[in-house]
Amino acid sequence: MPAGFMVYFALALALFQQDSYDDVAEQLVGGVPELSASIPNKSSFTRARRRLGPQVLESLFRELAGPLASVGPEGSFYRGMRLAAVDGFVLDAPDTKANRAAFGGPTKNSWPAGFPQVRVVTLTECGTHAQIDAAVGGFSGGEPELAIKTADSAAGMLVIMDRGFPRVALWKAYTGAGAHLLVRARSSVAARPVEHLPDGTYLARMSLAGQRASHPGGVPVRVIEYRVDGGEVVRLLTDLLDPTAYPAMELARLYHARWEAESAFRQIKTFQRGPAQVLRSADPETGAAGGLGAPGRAPLPHAGHHVLGRGQRYRSRQGLVRQSAQAHPAQRGPSVRGHTQEDQEVPGRTGSEGAPQARQRHQAHA
Numbered sequence: 001m002p003a004g005f006m007v008y009f010a011l012a013l014a015l016f017q018q019d020s021y022d023d024v025a026e027q028l029v030g031g032v033p034e035l036s037a038s039i040p041n042k043s044s045f046t047r048a049r050r051r052l053g054p055q056v057l058e059s060l061f062r063e064l065a066g067p068l069a070s071v072g073p074e075g076s077f078y079r080g081m082r083l084a085a086v087d088g089f090v091l092d093a094p095d096t097k098a099n100r101a102a103f104g105g106p107t108k109n110s111w112p113a114g115f116p117q118v119r120v121v122t123l124t125e126c127g128t129h130a131q132i133d134a135a136v137g138g139f140s141g142g143e144p145e146l147a148i149k150t151a152d153s154a155a156g157m158l159v160i161m162d163r164g165f166p167r168v169a170l171w172k173a174y175t176g177a178g179a180h181l182l183v184r185a186r187s188s189v190a191a192r193p194v195e196h197l198p199d200g201t202y203l204a205r206m207s208l209a210g211q212r213a214s215h216p217g218g219v220p221v222r223v224i225e226y227r228v229d230g231g232e233v234v235r236l237l238t239d240l241l242d243p244t245a246y247p248a249m250e251l252a253r254l255y256h257a258r259w260e261a262e263s264a265f266r267q268i269k270t271f272q273r274g275p276a277q278v279l280r281s282a283d284p285e286t287g288a289a290g291g292l293g294a295p296g297r298a299p300l301p302h303a304g305h306h307v308l309g310r311g312q313r314y315r316s317r318q319g320l321v322r323q324s325a326q327a328h329p330a331q332r333g334p335s336v337r338g339h340t341q342e343d344q345e346v347p348g349r350t351g352s353e354g355a356p357q358a359r360q361r362h363q364a365h366a
Contacts, residue, residue: 001040001048007056009045017277021045061134067157068130076127078254079246081158081180084132085258086150086165088121088143089265091279098283103138115278121146122264123153126160126257129264144170154179158240160258166190166237168208171219175239182251184258185237190221197222199243206237224248 001009008028016024025039040048067084069076076083092115093099105116117139123132133153135146144167151170155178163184174181185206193202207218224236226248236255240246 001044003052003056006048006052007060010049010052010057013280065131065133067125067132068128069125075257076125078158078250082156083126083160083254083257084154084157085124085126085160085260086121086147087124087162087258087262087265088119088146090117090119090139092116093118093279094282096282099281102284104140106139118279119143119146121150123147123150123159124260124264126260129260131264148173151177151179158182158254160255162258163235166206168206168217168219171206171221171239175219180239182236182238182240182254184255185223185235187233187235189235190223190237193223194220197243199248201225201243201248203241224251226252 009024012024012028013021016027019027021042022039025045029039067082069082071077093103095112095115099116100112103116103118106113119137119139119141120134121137121143122134124130125132133150135149137146144165147161147165148170151173154174158180159174159182161181161183163186166183166185166189171181190204190206193204195203197203201222201224204221204223205218206221219239220241221237221239222241222243224238225233227233234252234255236251238246238251240251
């Protein structure tokens with residue numbers, strides 16, 4: 001079977017989530033000349049997926065993925081910077097020795113507990129839910145390490161992340177690529193003020209774990225602290241250090257846009273796949289060629305199929321985006337306050353922590 005047909009077939013596997021290989025192939029009959037006579041058996045498809053390899057589908061994703069919003073729409077830009085969010089989720093893979101060796105999974109008392117799991121981190125445009133970039137790894141790897149792989153795609157953007165992501169290496173990767181950051185942090189991160197600013201925020205340094213705040217390996221950050229409706233203190237770190245150019249009230253109101261990444265995940269994992277589904281591929285080789293993604297590669301065809309249809313969804317959402325951008329500021333009234341503790345970096349995150357504490361487990365067909 002030609003490679004071109006197999007690309008369409010891989011995308012169709014994502015579109016027709018619960019269908020068998022034969023059923024998916026039948027859906028393509030009439031539109032694909034290669035299937036006009038007969039439908040190959042499953043083993044033929046498996047061999048063809050291995051021959052296809054992951055590079056073709058990754059190239060397709062790289063060609064299609066990217067920001068979509070034009071300059072101007074509310075909810076998509078802040079002071080000339082495109083708004084994007086980084087977050088992650090996990091996918092259940094079939095419980096085979098090959099998948100467990102490649103990706104790992106949850107354990108209890110040193111025994112496997114549940115399916116092997118694939119970790120996915122995406123860079124998502126807030127205003128449109130367009131996938132700009134993505135990275136894939138195993139269950140035991142951390143989301144911050146995967147997020148670093150998407151840094152080069154974030155140039156010129158203001159990237160929002162939750163409190164599991166602050167890392168010196170991540171900070172340097174994104175700012176070095178020309179991006180700006182707005183990241184929630186725990187109370188122990190960059191908590192010792194270096195300089196108090198007129199608006200009540202303060203400058204501090206985020207250091208590597210175990211290092212003093214004065215260590216040259218750290219990075220300068222501006223800390224914004226506020227409460228929402230009398231609840232817990234929310235702490236945001238940013239590299240936008242000028243309180244006049246970037247008011248704390250505006251940045252606090254922007255943080256809610258991080259949830260747009262969760263909404264994009266919901267579109268893929270719930271509406272596109274359906275609930276309680278496991279990826280098809282019994283080994284990483286066919287998974288990489290059919291959408292599972294080898295570690296470090298973009299998750300296709302789910303993300304690719306999602307990108308293909310994003311234009312129509314974006315146009316239909318413009319009214320909702322504008323309403324959301326107008327409504328949320330009225331709900332956020334941050335009062336800035338001071339706070340002092342020892343500086344240290346957040347311990348390793350594996351994806352279970354962060355603002356959405358009750359996030360769902362993400363299971364899928366590939």
